[in-house]
Amino acid sequence: xxxxQADGRRSALMAPVRxxxxxxxxTGLPLSELRELKSPTWYAHACSYALMKRPHIAAKHLAxxxxxxxxxxxxxxxxxxxxxxxxxxxRQALGKHSRPCP
Numbered sequence: 001x002x003x004x005q006a007d008g009r010r011s012a013l014m015a016p017v018r019x020x021x022x023x024x025x026x027t028g029l030p031l032s033e034l035r036e037l038k039s040p041t042w043y044a045h046a047c048s049y050a051l052m053k054r055p056h057i058a059a060k061h062l063a064x065x066x067x068x069x070x071x072x073x074x075x076x077x078x079x080x081x082x083x084x085x086x087x088x089x090x091r092q093a094l095g096k097h098s099r100p101c102p
């Protein structure tokens with residue numbers, strides 16, 4: 001790590017210190033940064049949601065829930081590199097390869 005990078009990281013850590021934020025004793029990271037690292041991906045969240053619903057709803061309803069999640073997913077895909085996948089291809093991939101959810 002260069003000196004400039006180290007100074008930047010130190011500066012980023014000083015902001016939570018000035019705000020009185022707590023730090024995790026295991027990692028030394030500010031709790032806000034640790035929460036960001038632990039936030040689930042959209043795919044993991046969608047799988048958790050479907051698995052939570054599974055025991056309580058009929059199979060047809062579960063299929064409709066999966067279809068709804070697949071409909072929303074293309075909107076949430078980042079296109080920072082300008083290579084957003086075709087929504088129909090993405091939906092097909094989710095339908096074929098995401099069973100069962102991890």
